[in-house]
Amino acid sequence: MSEDYRGMWKDLGLDLAGHDALLGVLSGAYRDIFLSQKNRPEGMGYFDFVMSEVHGLRIRELLDEKKTGRKIIGSYCVFVPEEIVLAANATLVGLCSGADFAMSEVEKLLPRNTCALIKSSFGFKLGKVCPYLESADMIVGENTCDGKKKAYESLGHLVNNLFVMDLPQVKSEQGRALLKSEYQRFRTAVEALTGVVITVESLMLAIQTVNAKRAAIHRLYSLRKADPAPISGLDALLANQVFFYDNPARFTDSVNKICDELEKRIAEKNGVFPEKTPRILISGCPQAVPNWKLPFIVETSGAVIVGEESCVEERGTRNLTDASGKTVDEMMEAIVDRYYQVDCAIFTPNPQRLEHIQEMAAAYKADGVIHYGLQFCQPYLMESIPVEKALEEKNIPTLRIETDYSMEDVGQLKTRIEAFVEQLR
Numbered sequence: 403m404s405e406d407y408r409g410m411w412k413d414l415g416l417d418l419a420g421h422d423a424l425l426g427v428l429s430g431a432y433r434d435i436f437l438s439q440k441n442r443p444e445g446m447g448y449f450d451f452v453m454s455e456v457h458g459l460r461i462r463e464l465l466d467e468k469k470t471g472r473k474i475i476g477s478y479c480v481f482v483p484e485e486i487v488l489a490a491n492a493t494l495v496g497l498c499s500g501a502d503f504a505m506s507e508v509e510k511l512l513p514r515n516t517c518a519l520i521k522s523s524f525g526f527k528l529g530k531v532c533p534y535l536e537s538a539d540m541i542v543g544e545n546t547c548d549g550k551k552k553a554y555e556s557l558g559h560l561v562n563n564l565f566v567m568d569l570p571q572v573k574s575e576q577g578r579a580l581l582k583s584e585y586q587r588f589r590t591a592v593e594a595l596t597g598v599v600i601t602v603e604s605l606m607l608a609i610q611t612v613n614a615k616r617a618a619i620h621r622l623y624s625l626r627k628a629d630p631a632p633i634s635g636l637d638a639l640l641a642n643q644v645f646f647y648d649n650p651a652r653f654t655d656s657v658n659k660i661c662d663e664l665e666k667r668i669a670e671k672n673g674v675f676p677e678k679t680p681r682i683l684i685s686g687c688p689q690a691v692p693n694w695k696l697p698f699i700v701e702t703s704g705a706v707i708v709g710e711e712s713c714v715e716e717r718g719t720r721n722l723t724d725a726s727g728k729t730v731d732e733m734m735e736a737i738v739d740r741y742y743q744v745d746c747a748i749f750t751p752n753p754q755r756l757e758h759i760q761e762m763a764a765a766y767k768a769d770g771v772i773h774y775g776l777q778f779c780q781p782y783l784m785e786s787i788p789v790e791k792a793l794e795e796k797n798i799p800t801l802r803i804e805t806d807y808s809m810e811d812v813g814q815l816k817t818r819i820e821a822f823v824e825q826l827r
């Protein structure tokens with residue numbers, strides 16, 4: 403990345419030494435993990451470029467948008483509706499939370515036994531190394547798991563303009579009513595921030611834009627059903643991670659282009675791994691940039707990842723919003739309906755998620771499922787047991803792992819994953 407951006411980072415208040423260190427780790431990991439793969443689709447060049455400029459050109463674009471009066475809204479969860487943000491002429495970005503940073507500072511504010519994702523979001527703030535966070539005009543927190551709920555109370559003292567959205571924990575009439583009223587309250591807050599009143603036209607356009615982005619990524623998912631797999635799980639995960647940062651129309655275009663290429667590869671039986679390579683479905687906690695540890699281990703242990711039941715993949719993107727509403731109220735109802743289907747483990751009970759994992763395992767012809775739980779993440783670790791049982795009923799082998807963002811357990815994980823893959827052969 404060009405030196406050219408240092409002035410911009412300084413103006414944002416980033417700690418330049420810490421930020422340099424972070425970028426060094428990021429680019430080293432990226433080179434070793436992504437660029438060392440063989441026979442990658444050419445279309446991945448676009449995503450490589452985005453990642454190389456994720457703290458550079460993309461931030462410059464966002465700051466240029468801000469100069470024209472557009473606001474930036476940062477989020478940590480797929481429950482934050484991008485449609486409302488876009489309709490009010492603002493941009494939604496996912497906030498950094500996939501690496502350990504400034505942990506000694508973090509542990510002064512959060513208990514040590516907090517999940518890595520929450521600690522990471524604090525580390526990026528306390529270490530002043532996230533240009534997205536520092537550019538944001540509003541940050542949205544959501545009352546999902548207990549860890550996040552309580553952490554936002556502390557985060558509120560560290561950032562300006564934190565909007566905390568309450569979310570239901572039970573799928574019921576009252577639960578849906580709560581989500582609806584919180585989305586209305588969010589809409590009012592976003593309109594107040596931007597000074598833009600959402601109209602039928604702007605909301606319709608926003609729904610269409612986000613639907614197009616999700617439809618493109620669904621197309622990518624569906625191509626991963628082929629054997630041999632036309633794209634690695636690592637590269638597919640990368641495209642899904644870029645989903646949260648990129649300009650939506652450009653992202654949609656780039657995903658569709660890579661899908662055109664993958665269709666040709668499938669016709670030619672040109673895979674990234676040989677045919678009949680054991681196929682793995684990952685299920686569980688989200689994997690935010692640069693948390694590539696698990697897929698790297700899996701795909702260097704003789705298996706290919708063909709799908710992810712995760713918020714940075716299918717759980718987060720799988721349903722489109724009905725675009726047939728004629729009024730803002732009707733479209734808001736459609737948005738509530740769409741997001742209400744997200745089957746995060748914070749819901750109790752949560753049978754839809756178990757059914758979805760079974761369906762995904764069948765659709766992607768997975769030979770086995772790895773359940774990925776972050777240490778201290780009660781919702782997903784607790785739910786990993788019923789997930790394993792549901793998969794046993796379908797005779798699908800499951801490996802439950804519990805890990806964090808450190809590299810200390812790589813050797814141990816590799817041994818377990820290699821043994822699991824061997825069992826699938």
Ligand code: BJ8
Nearest residue numbers: 479480517546547687713746779
């Ligand atoms: S909709 S999965 S993005 S909340 S890993 S912080 S659950 S203790 S991230 Fe999530 Fe929204 Fe749900 Fe998706 Fe808590 Fe677990 Fe940590 Fe987690």
